[in-house]
Amino acid sequence: MTAATATADERVAHVGLLRRILLKPEFGALIGAIVIFVFFASQSDVFRSAAGAANWLDVSSVLGLMAVPVALLMIGGHFDLSAGVQTGTAGLATGIMTTYWGLQLYAAWAVSLALMLTIGFINGFLVTRTGLPSFIITLGMFLGLQGLNLGVTKQVTNTVQVENLDLVPGYHALFNILGSTVTIGGAKFQIAIIWWIGFTIVASWILVKTRFGNWIFATGGEPNASKNVGVRTNRTTITLFMMVSFMAWFVGNTQIVRSGTIQAQVGIGQELYYIVAAVIGGCLLTGGYGSAIGASLGALIFGMTEVGIVNLNWNSDWFKLFVGVMLLLAVLANQFVRRFAEQARR
Amino acid sequence: MIGKRRAWVVVAVAVPMLVVSACSSRNAVNKPHNKSGGGSGGYGYKIAVVTHGGAGDSFWSIVKRGVDQAGKDMGDTVTYQSNGDPQQQSQLIDAAVNANPDGLVVSMANPEALRTSIQNAVKKGIPVITINSGEAQSKEYGALSHIGSDETVAGQAVGTELKKDGVKNAICVIQEAGNVGLEQRCAGVKATLGGSVTNLQVDNNNLQAAQSIIAAKLQSDKSIDGVVTLGAQVAAVAETAIASAGSSAKLVTFDLNATVAKDIESGKMLFAVDQQPYLQGYLAVVMLTQYKANLNVLGGGQPVLTGPNLITKENAAAVLPLAAGGTR
Numbered sequence: 001m002t003a004a005t006a007t008a009d010e011r012v013a014h015v016g017l018l019r020r021i022l023l024k025p026e027f028g029a030l031i032g033a034i035v036i037f038v039f040f041a042s043q044s045d046v047f048r049s050a051a052g053a054a055n056w057l058d059v060s061s062v063l064g065l066m067a068v069p070v071a072l073l074m075i076g077g078h079f080d081l082s083a084g085v086q087t088g089t090a091g092l093a094t095g096i097m098t099t100y101w102g103l104q105l106y107a108a109w110a111v112s113l114a115l116m117l118t119i120g121f122i123n124g125f126l127v128t129r130t131g132l133p134s135f136i137i138t139l140g141m142f143l144g145l146q147g148l149n150l151g152v153t154k155q156v157t158n159t160v161q162v163e164n165l166d167l168v169p170g171y172h173a174l175f176n177i178l179g180s181t182v183t184i185g186g187a188k189f190q191i192a193i194i195w196w197i198g199f200t201i202v203a204s205w206i207l208v209k210t211r212f213g214n215w216i217f218a219t220g221g222e223p224n225a226s227k228n229v230g231v232r233t234n235r236t237t238i239t240l241f242m243m244v245s246f247m248a249w250f251v252g253n254t255q256i257v258r259s260g261t262i263q264a265q266v267g268i269g270q271e272l273y274y275i276v277a278a279v280i281g282g283c284l285l286t287g288g289y290g291s292a293i294g295a296s297l298g299a300l301i302f303g304m305t306e307v308g309i310v311n312l313n314w315n316s317d318w319f320k321l322f323v324g325v326m327l328l329l330a331v332l333a334n335q336f337v338r339r340f341a342e343q344a345r346r
Numbered sequence: 347m348i349g350k351r352r353a354w355v356v357v358a359v360a361v362p363m364l365v366v367s368a369c370s371s372r373n374a375v376n377k378p379h380n381k382s383g384g385g386s387g388g389y390g391y392k393i394a395v396v397t398h399g400g401a402g403d404s405f406w407s408i409v410k411r412g413v414d415q416a417g418k419d420m421g422d423t424v425t426y427q428s429n430g431d432p433q434q435q436s437q438l439i440d441a442a443v444n445a446n447p448d449g450l451v452v453s454m455a456n457p458e459a460l461r462t463s464i465q466n467a468v469k470k471g472i473p474v475i476t477i478n479s480g481e482a483q484s485k486e487y488g489a490l491s492h493i494g495s496d497e498t499v500a501g502q503a504v505g506t507e508l509k510k511d512g513v514k515n516a517i518c519v520i521q522e523a524g525n526v527g528l529e530q531r532c533a534g535v536k537a538t539l540g541g542s543v544t545n546l547q548v549d550n551n552n553l554q555a556a557q558s559i560i561a562a563k564l565q566s567d568k569s570i571d572g573v574v575t576l577g578a579q580v581a582a583v584a585e586t587a588i589a590s591a592g593s594s595a596k597l598v599t600f601d602l603n604a605t606v607a608k609d610i611e612s613g614k615m616l617f618a619v620d621q622q623p624y625l626q627g628y629l630a631v632v633m634l635t636q637y638k639a640n641l642n643v644l645g646g647g648q649p650v651l652t653g654p655n656l657i658t659k660e661n662a663a664a665v666l667p668l669a670a671g672g673t674r
């Protein structure tokens with residue numbers, strides 16, 4: 001093939017480095033994260049200290065861990081509104097099975113995983129089997145699990161919380177894996193931050209380097225065409241829902257292991273923040289486009305803002321307004337950059 | 347193919363169940379509590395309780411325990427319903443009144459929205475007792491009595507105690523935006539502390555983030571020497587936050603649970619303010635029963651205060667098992 005025909009076809013046209021960077025879905029979030037970091041770091045010495053960083057990375061990591069699989073699911077063209085409440089289900093399951101039913105801690109951990117994967121499977125199975133929007137299916141799951149969490153917890157404990165996981169044998173080993181801290185520069189960084197970075201890398205690798213990653217983009221982009229060329233869209237969708245549930249298991253257990261207690265209402269409402277982080281990170285609501293690193297950057301923006309406002313001693317009553325404006329700006333900037341890049345390409 | 351898939355579903359559902367049912371409760375650190383109540387009084391009245399408490403709220407689950415136990419003790423049939431939305435709560439009241447109960451118990455977080463519904467009940471001759479909040483309007487709407495704890499008075503008690511401990515700059519952690527009672531508590535603390543009290547907003551459904559936010563606040567203002575939390579669940583994360591921020595701020599909380607009782611016992615928290623929610627539920631049912639049976643009104647219709655009751659190092663140990671049992 002000669003150079004002349006190659007340039008004639010826009011699909012293989014040479015694209016400059018700058019444009020290629022601009023076209024990355026996570027580019028906008030990266031710029032946003034840098035701007036927000038510079039802003040808060042220049043205003044507050046606590047924010048730029050190691051202890052301050054440990055704080056905002058902690059908030060970011062909890063959100064980011066969930067935002068990554070949620071982003072993958074969104075690229076695959078679906079939502080999971082039950083993602084937040086699932087973290088509660090996972091933590092409560094581990095807590096109740098160990099502290100009330102006397103199950104060995106790791107066995108309970110495993111049963112909790114099996115339970116969560118089942119929930120993810122049901123979500124995915126119902127979505128693919130019925131063809132109904134995942135919004136409706138997972139809304140049902142969201143409400144159902146909310147009732148289940150509360151009902152079972154109250155039935156078993158007589159209160160709305162499970163306590164004393166820290167008295168269960170084997171707790172400290174699990175605590176080291178999920179809830180311990182690493183001291184860097186005199187500040188204690190939560191180990192969840194490392195898990196977050198690790199899961200982000202794995203998810204990115206899956207997304208851009210594997211056949212399954214390709215299938216995610218295909219399923220979210222154009223499901224019918226994908227099916228026609230042999231992509232197993234149903235299997236992809238179900239796997240994605242199960243990945244979200246897997247992470248809910250991880251995050252929910254992190255929560256109960258860290259503090260030894262968990263409440264029946266944990267996670268309710270958080271699913272929206274996962275979606276927000278994924279959207280700031282460049283995911284399209286229509287599917288087929290987005291990135292895992294972007295979702296983590298979105299979570300980072302959120303965490304930095306939430307803690308930065310407190311570090312600056314601003315009145316916290318206005319916090320949500322500030323976050324809302326910040327998010328809108330981030331999304332608008334994202335869109336502007338993307339449009340600019342796509343025009344430049346033509 | 348489909349058969350194979352079904353099999354997987356069955357396995358996925360059955361395996362956790364089998365494992366759970368096969369385990370014994372020998373190793374359990376939390377034992378299920380005795381749920382059976384005392385003897386039955388056999389009055390047999392029908393009493394409806396409609397509150398504004400959220401379903402997952404630990405405070406209201408204790409109120410409900412009190413209501414249920416009083417129903418058993420008095421031999422009454424009690425129904426308990428709740429909705430945090432004032433409009434929907436008033437609809438629940440209307441529905442309860444339509445069923446012609448012998449008595450009605452209502453919490454009034456937003457009295458204005460419930461006025462018509464409650465006055466309709468009074469007009470129908472149903473005795474009403476208000477609990478928890480709405481003391482100022484209770485008489486005006488025609489209720490027999492009010493059982494609760496004044497949030498402002500409770501806040502002032504905390505402020506006075508903190509002042510004794512030398513606290514000058516405190517933060518007041520609000521876990522539910524827009525809850526009037528919580529704002530009143532903080533205002534009460536401010537009124538008697540004499541120093542500065544700053545409100546800090548966190549989310550009750552994301553306590554890990556709440557922990558980081560409290561720590562961030564403590565780091566950015568090193569002069570903070572007191573932390574007031576308004577719920578037992580937030581108190582636990584505030585304690586971790588104080589430790590992680592390297593702060594020496596003193597911690598006190600409203601409301602109680604087992605963890606809080608334990609931490610007070612070990613000195614990690616100064617004290618907790620308990621408004622004894624169990625009594626609010628229990629007494630309301632008992633009072634209505636005695637009114638129906640004997641026309642008694644406790645205190646002649648004056649508000650009955652269930653708090654503030656301070657849980658300190660001295661009495662924490664005794665309260666601990668009760669808190670774990672969900673009645674304190």
